Amino acid sequence: MNHTPPTRFGVIGTGRITRRLIADLQSTDGAEVTAIASRTAERARWYADQHGIAAAVEGYASLLDRDDVDAVYIALPPSMHAEWTLAAANAKKHVLCEKPLSISPAESNEMDRACQFNSVRWLDATGWLHHERTEAFSKWFEEQRLGKIGHISASVSFYQPFQTGDHRLDPVLGGGCLLDLGWYSVGLIRLVTGQLPTAVFADQIIRQGVSQRVTAMMWFDDGITATVSCGYDTATRKWFEVAGDQSSLVCDDFTRPWTDRPARCWIHDAAGTVEPFSFAGDQERRMIGKLISDEPLEELQKQALDTQRILAAMEASIEASEKVVLET
Numbered sequence: 001m002n003h004t005p006p007t008r009f010g011v012i013g014t015g016r017i018t019r020r021l022i023a024d025l026q027s028t029d030g031a032e033v034t035a036i037a038s039r040t041a042e043r044a045r046w047y048a049d050q051h052g053i054a055a056a057v058e059g060y061a062s063l064l065d066r067d068d069v070d071a072v073y074i075a076l077p078p079s080m081h082a083e084w085t086l087a088a089a090n091a092k093k094h095v096l097c098e099k100p101l102s103i104s105p106a107e108s109n110e111m112d113r114a115c116q117f118n119s120v121r122w123l124d125a126t127g128w129l130h131h132e133r134t135e136a137f138s139k140w141f142e143e144q145r146l147g148k149i150g151h152i153s154a155s156v157s158f159y160q161p162f163q164t165g166d167h168r169l170d171p172v173l174g175g176g177c178l179l180d181l182g183w184y185s186v187g188l189i190r191l192v193t194g195q196l197p198t199a200v201f202a203d204q205i206i207r208q209g210v211s212q213r214v215t216a217m218m219w220f221d222d223g224i225t226a227t228v229s230c231g232y233d234t235a236t237r238k239w240f241e242v243a244g245d246q247s248s249l250v251c252d253d254f255t256r257p258w259t260d261r262p263a264r265c266w267i268h269d270a271a272g273t274v275e276p277f278s279f280a281g282d283q284e285r286r287m288i289g290k291l292i293s294d295e296p297l298e299e300l301q302k303q304a305l306d307t308q309r310i311l312a313a314m315e316a317s318i319e320a321s322e323k324v325v326l327e328t
């Protein structure tokens with residue numbers, strides 16, 4: 001997809017995350033933002049003026065009709081990701097879709113198929129997967145730097161009494177911490193193991209009609225186990241531990257480095273020796289760079305589709321109040 005001149009992005013949605021991603025799109029070599037769409041013309045204009053975007057478009061469908069848009073960034077509530085990815089793919093636009101990819105494996109698989117069918121590239125906007133540090137994690141696992149991995153735990157949460165109307169509190173829009181934050185903790189487990197679990201057990205605490213805390217355990221073929229936590233009712237955590245039989249890798253900011261600090265992690269050995277690491281990084285720009293390059297995306301797409309499957313198995317376990325065995 002190497003465009004010279006740059007890949008022209010149209011942005012769909014004018015919410016909280018849009019602000020950050022527009023800046024990343026505008027500052028990525030080979031990308032530019034030519035249009036932004038909102039449900040209302042006024043809001044599109046207001047956002048376009050704030051960010052120096054030429055075209056303000058009323059309605060998402062109108063943005064897909066434009067000839068000055070090669071790719072879209074979809075920043076809508078989760079239940080709308082599938083509909084607008086399908087529409088974008090059918091309009092032959094490449095897709096950067098916010099996480100969670102969708103609300104079910106059926107939807108996510110359909111999104112993938114539509115993009116393949118229309119020969120457009122897609123990625124979910126899960127920035128941490130693209131950080132330089134994440135590449136180091138993968139190399140360490142490949143080299144068995146920790147010895148044989150036995151257990152992984154990942155916790156992602158933040159404490160947030162929501163404002164009424166936030167999509168995170170609306171089950172119809174795909175709200176709840178399972179999809180919103182479980183996407184990160186489950187994604188980490190999937191990255192480390194490179195596989196689906198054989199079985200999952202999960203439970204949740206529901207408040208205001210959506211999951212506000214989810215805890216889960218997972219079992220994998222080669223004896224690896226994992227514990228997962230996510231929630232809206234504990235302080236900000238974005239950490240994991242990967243325990244091998246020689247040492248453990250610990251990270252306390254894997255989804256996004258703490259503000260004004262380099263990305264960091266530690267390897268602890270059995271004698272208590274700690275080796276600290278820090279990384280400069282540019283996760284969102286690297287992610288955008290991959291989408292607009294010719295690099296193969298299959299591995300990253302599989303990571304997203306598997307993450308969606310694991311989340312669905314957790315949902316099924318919560319529903320049934322029992323351990324769920326995944327079909328391979």
Ligand SMILES: NC(=O)C1=CN([C@@H]2O[C@H](COP(=O)(O)OP(=O)(O)OC[C@H]3O[C@@H](n4cnc5c(N)ncnc54)[C@H](OP(=O)(O)O)[C@@H]3O)[C@@H](O)[C@H]2O)C=CC1
Pocket residue numbers: 013014015016017018037038039040043044075076077078098099100125126127166167173180
């Ligand atoms: N990658 C990351 O680090 C982050 C990712 N996210 C993800 O990004 C997506 C959007 O999150 P966020 O920006 O916080 O969400 P917001 O609620 O702030 O914005 C969502 C936007 O979607 C549009 N929209 C269309 N229909 C609806 C509807 N029925 N209710 C609410 N909004 C609607 C609105 O734009 P308009 O009115 O202009 O049409 C709105 O501004 C989510 O999938 C979330 O998980 C969120 C934060 C961080």
Ligand SMILES: O=C1CO[C@H](CO)[C@@H](O)[C@@H]1O
Pocket residue numbers: 158168180
């Ligand atoms: O992906 C996300 C990053 O963290 C936020 C909280 O700060 C989430 O709500 C959001 O959806």
